[in-house]
Amino acid sequence: MTTVYVPGDSAARSVGAEDAAQAIARAAAARGDDVTIVRNGSRGMFWLEPMVEVVTEQGRIAYGPVAPGDVPGLFDAGFLAGRAHSLCLGPTSEIPYLKKQERLTFARVGVTNPIDLAEYEAHGGLRGLRAALAMAPQDIVEEVVRSGLRGRGGAAFPCGIKWRTVLGAEARPKYVVCNADEGDSGTFSDRMIMEGDPFVLLEGMAIAGLAVQASKGYIYLRSEYPDAERTLALAIAAARRAGLLGDHLLGSDRAFDVEVRRGAGAYICGEETAMLESLEGKRGMVRPKPPLPALEGLFGCPTAVNNVITLASVPFILDMGAKSYADYGMGRSQGTLPFQLAGNIKRGGLVEKAFGITLRELLYDYGGGSASGRPIRAVQVGGPLGAYLPASRFDTPLDYETFAAAGAMIGHGGVVVFDDTVDMAEMARYAMEFCAIESCGKCTPCRIGSRRGVEVIDHIRAGRKASGNLALLRDLCDTMIHGSLCAMGGLTPAPVLSALDHFPEDFGASRGAKLL
Amino acid sequence: MPPGVERGDRGWYFTSAQMGNESPAVASVSDRFSSADVVAQAIADHRHLRGALLPILHAIQDRLGFVPPDAAHRVADGLNLSHADVQGVISFYHDFRAARPGRHIIKICRAEACQSMGGRALESELKARLGIDFGETTPDGAITLEPVYCLGNCACSPALMIDTELKGRVTPERLTLLLAPLRDKP
Numbered sequence: 001m002t003t004v005y006v007p008g009d010s011a012a013r014s015v016g017a018e019d020a021a022q023a024i025a026r027a028a029a030a031r032g033d034d035v036t037i038v039r040n041g042s043r044g045m046f047w048l049e050p051m052v053e054v055v056t057e058q059g060r061i062a063y064g065p066v067a068p069g070d071v072p073g074l075f076d077a078g079f080l081a082g083r084a085h086s087l088c089l090g091p092t093s094e095i096p097y098l099k100k101q102e103r104l105t106f107a108r109v110g111v112t113n114p115i116d117l118a119e120y121e122a123h124g125g126l127r128g129l130r131a132a133l134a135m136a137p138q139d140i141v142e143e144v145v146r147s148g149l150r151g152r153g154g155a156a157f158p159c160g161i162k163w164r165t166v167l168g169a170e171a172r173p174k175y176v177v178c179n180a181d182e183g184d185s186g187t188f189s190d191r192m193i194m195e196g197d198p199f200v201l202l203e204g205m206a207i208a209g210l211a212v213q214a215s216k217g218y219i220y221l222r223s224e225y226p227d228a229e230r231t232l233a234l235a236i237a238a239a240r241r242a243g244l245l246g247d248h249l250l251g252s253d254r255a256f257d258v259e260v261r262r263g264a265g266a267y268i269c270g271e272e273t274a275m276l277e278s279l280e281g282k283r284g285m286v287r288p289k290p291p292l293p294a295l296e297g298l299f300g301c302p303t304a305v306n307n308v309i310t311l312a313s314v315p316f317i318l319d320m321g322a323k324s325y326a327d328y329g330m331g332r333s334q335g336t337l338p339f340q341l342a343g344n345i346k347r348g349g350l351v352e353k354a355f356g357i358t359l360r361e362l363l364y365d366y367g368g369g370s371a372s373g374r375p376i377r378a379v380q381v382g383g384p385l386g387a388y389l390p391a392s393r394f395d396t397p398l399d400y401e402t403f404a405a406a407g408a409m410i411g412h413g414g415v416v417v418f419d420d421t422v423d424m425a426e427m428a429r430y431a432m433e434f435c436a437i438e439s440c441g442k443c444t445p446c447r448i449g450s451r452r453g454v455e456v457i458d459h460i461r462a463g464r465k466a467s468g469n470l471a472l473l474r475d476l477c478d479t480m481i482h483g484s485l486c487a488m489g490g491l492t493p494a495p496v497l498s499a500l501d502h503f504p505e506d507f508g509a510s511r512g513a514k515l516l
Numbered sequence: 517m518p519p520g521v522e523r524g525d526r527g528w529y530f531t532s533a534q535m536g537n538e539s540p541a542v543a544s545v546s547d548r549f550s551s552a553d554v555v556a557q558a559i560a561d562h563r564h565l566r567g568a569l570l571p572i573l574h575a576i577q578d579r580l581g582f583v584p585p586d587a588a589h590r591v592a593d594g595l596n597l598s599h600a601d602v603q604g605v606i607s608f609y610h611d612f613r614a615a616r617p618g619r620h621i622i623k624i625c626r627a628e629a630c631q632s633m634g635g636r637a638l639e640s641e642l643k644a645r646l647g648i649d650f651g652e653t654t655p656d657g658a659i660t661l662e663p664v665y666c667l668g669n670c671a672c673s674p675a676l677m678i679d680t681e682l683k684g685r686v687t688p689e690r691l692t693l694l695l696a697p698l699r700d701k702p
Contacts, residue, residue: 011669014684046671046684185627188668223574223611224623224667226680261567262574264609267665281569282601283608299566341671343632348671371633380628384665416629416670427628434627434665440608 001034002080005053005060007110008039009195010227011188016067017050023068024052027075035080041196043110044350045097053092056082062089097366102328103352104336105313106189109196115234117242120199126244128315132207133252140211141167144314146322148334153179153270153307154382154411155487156333156400159314162304165294166212169302174214176205177279177298177305180221180228181263181270184383186342186414189350190308194221194228197312198235199244202258204311206249207318209256212304217258220275223265232260267384267438271486272305274440285440286486307412309338330356333399343416344370360394362415374419378427378503382411384434385491387498388424407498409491424503429457431495439488446489449480453496466508473500554579555587559594568595569605573612582613617660618653620698623677626663629670638674641688645695658699 006021007013021037028035045051051064052074061082063074070087077085089095103109112119120126132140145160166174178201182190193201205217221229236258239245247255261279263269269278273287276298297303313335317325326334333355339362341348346368353362363369363376370376378388381398387408389396396406403410418427432453441447453476459469477493484490500507558575562568572591576583583606592602606612624639646654646661653660669675672684683694 010682011672011684014669014675014682015672049672182668183666185666186629186670187666188670191668224664224677227682261570263611264570264574265611265664266609278570279567281567281595281605283604343629343670343673345671350671384628414629414670416632418632422632427631430628430631438665 001036003036003038003055004080005038005040005055006050007042008114009042009049009110009192010225011046011191012042012049012051013227015046015049015065019068020050020052020066020071023071027071031075033075033080038113040112041109041114042192042350043092043098044106044192045095045347046349047347048089051089054079054082058082058091060092062092062095063087064089097347097349097351100366101352102336102354104316104325104328105200105309106193106197106338106350106352107316108200109192112197114196114198114231115238117199117238117244120197124319125199125315126203126250128318129203129206129210129244129250131318132210133250133254135210137167137211137213140207140318143322144211144317147317147325148322148329148332149310149313149317149325150333150400151307152309152313152337152412154184154409156410159306159310162294162306163208163211165292166214166302166304169295171295171300171302173216173301174212175298175301175303176208176212176214176217177272177276177303178205178217178219178311179270179272179275179305179307180219180225181267181275182222182225182308182412183267183270184385184412184414186380186416187340187383187412188342189338189340189413191225191228192338192350193308193312194225195231198232199239200312200315201308202235202239202244204314205258206245206256207314208304208306208311210249210254212302214304215255215257217256218279218298219258219260220263220269220279221260222263222269229260229262236260266440267434268440268488271488273486275305276303283440285442286488288485309412328354330354330397330399331401333401337398337410337413339398339413339415341367341415341417344372344376344419345417346371355399356397358395358397359389359415362398363394363417367417370417370419372419372421374421376417377420377422378418378424378499380416380418380427380495381414382409383414384431385409385487385494386411386414387494388427388502389498390502407494409494424499424506425457425461425508426506428496428499428507429454429461431492431499432457435488435492443483443485443489445480445483446485446492449476449484449489450492452476453480453492457496460507463508470500470507551580551584551587552590555584555590556594559591563594569597569602570609573606577612581617582615585614618657620658620679621660621662622698623662623664623667625665625667625669625673625675627666627670629666630674633673635674638676638686638688638691642676642691645691654699656699659695 048064050066052066053060053062108123141163149159150156266284268274269284274284278284293303338352432450435450439446456473480489558572562571588602592599650663667675669684675684
């Protein structure tokens with residue numbers, strides 16, 4: 001019997017993994033080969049998807065991208081024995097893109113069957129939770145503090161400090177809320193975890209529950225991820241059957257359970273207070289802070305709100321110890337981040353590396369340059385609220401503080417690449433347009449400022465009173481930065497101003513001239 | 517009770533059908549009865565949850581494809597909320613539709629990663645081929661077109677979603693293959 005892995009990940013299926021799986025099943029049946037097809041997560045090398053792996057005596061051998069028409073040829077060439085073929089990529093673990101990574105959080109994604117709990121455990125799963133069950137809540141919290149883990153959703157607030165606040169709160173009940181409203185363009189790491197290794201998220205949430213003394217967790221999942229919703233439902237059912245969730249966590253006297261709630265297409269609900277409002281069944285309107293959600297969060301109760309990747313990083317920390325995690329990274333950015341290479345890039349995908357890697361390494365060593373073959377002109381790091389960076393900034397190391405000092409942010413680790421055909425004034429306009437579409441409307445700078453921003457940029461692009469309107473645009477951005485209630489209005493000026501500063505020629509100024 | 521008039525906790529009021537606001541797609545009597553059943557079932561299934569409103573609205577839309585205008589009153593009564601509360605939530609979220617969509621829904625990504633790979637041109641191409649704009653349905657009732665801001669398929673841009681199936685690296689040629697089966701079905 002031969003085991004063949006064909007990703008069930010939605011991105012892999014979006015480019016034909018389902019057809020590949022069916023073609024392999026048909027060919028195996030026709031030839032009488034005994035083949036078991038396992039639908040794994042994606043290894044995150046999307047230019048090779050659908051990437052098929054065959055388990056051989058030499059380990060797992062990869063082939064890709066496999067179109068249905070390639071399948072008869074693969075069988076003829078003896079791919080079930082790992083033999084040579086023009087699509088053969090060699091042993092999966094030796095592919096440089098993968099081999100050079102430091103996969104701590106993504107250790108199992110693409111390796112295991114996502115909904116097989118026994119396999120999860122065989123690959124190191126549940127050890128973190130077992131360790132946590134033997135610890136006092138304070139000790140779990142301090143372990144996470146020592147690991148240096150910071151919020152991977154984008155704000156980079158130290159996770160352990162947040163948990164310390166929730167643990168110290170006296171009100172009951174308490175909640176753990178997982179923010180799975182991954183709305184930033186260029187990001188898909190949350191989706192890959194939820195589709196490719198959902199148990200690590202559930203284990204992380206259970207550990208969070210032990211740490212802050214909460215027995216109920218919610219996953220607020222964006223509606224754009226129906227595959228993740230299906231996988232999570234299967235994983236939660238399996239976890240309940242096996243006692244990973246429920247009244248007696250792994251046979252202990254501690255209880256924790258998880259409920260998935262589907263969002264409804266509002267980007268702003270990725271902002272934690274808007275998300276809490278939405279979970280309560282209301283419009284996703286931002287709440288002023290304070291009170292902090294850690295003290296008055298969901299239903300007014302103390303709540304640990306964490307991103308998917310933050311929570312999925314916790315089992316490693318509890319299993320291997322804070323120091324093992326903190327040894328990765330640079331400065332105050334400790335550990336690893338799953339970077340996501342997206343847009344106009346030749347080898348797009350997921351790259352989990354320690355902080356400190358430069359954009360240039362990501363874009364060229366991993367990414368191989370643009371997909372179009374044209375020069376890379378700009379990259380947007382950190383989603384639609386992140387700055388656009390020109391080639392002169394590509395040597396900036398990816399570290400929270402270094403990026404902040406450069407007027408940019410790492411955010412959730414998305415890197416969107418544009419070649420030299422991009423019109424940066426158009427992208428600046430889009431940033432304002434997106435804010436106008438997605439603003440919750442609670443504060444005026446965001447709600448009205450974004451609409452005026454679109455109009456002012458339209459005037460500039462049409463050449464109407466350009467210098468006066470450029471001054472107006474900067475003034476408007478200043479108001480939005482300092483007057484908005486949350487990061488939506490406060491950071492929308494980042495892509496706008498960085499486009500203005502780095503690419504003034506796209507706004508009608510002569511090349512190299514600094515606008516205002 | 518006459519059709520179109522409902523009894524709520526706060527007295528009698530007219531439903532939107534009575535006021536002439538209801539979309540033609542949901543005007544038939546049998547539809548109205550079955551949608552009322554769906555709404556009642558959705559409320560019964562979820563009202564025990566804390567923060568039950570979104571799960572209820574999703575359950576309704578999962579079954580009907582939209583949230584009928586008269587559902588807001590029923591849901592408000594079921595959850596002891598004001599009609600304004602429920603209507604405010606329905607109108608806040610992009611997902612909830614007020615009218616019956618086509619047999620298939622195409623959501624095309626408008627976000628940055630897809631733009632970097634020709635998403636804007638693909639969007640224009642798709643609108644031209646279908647002859648409709650966002651929020652509209654083709655005259656044969658086959659396809660409703662909606663915008664979406666990121667499908668999490670940013671390394672396989674440009675992307676779109678057909679019903680719940682994600683599609684990546686969409687070219688005009690691939691679009692032809694993807695659209696054909698949607699329009700053929702009765």
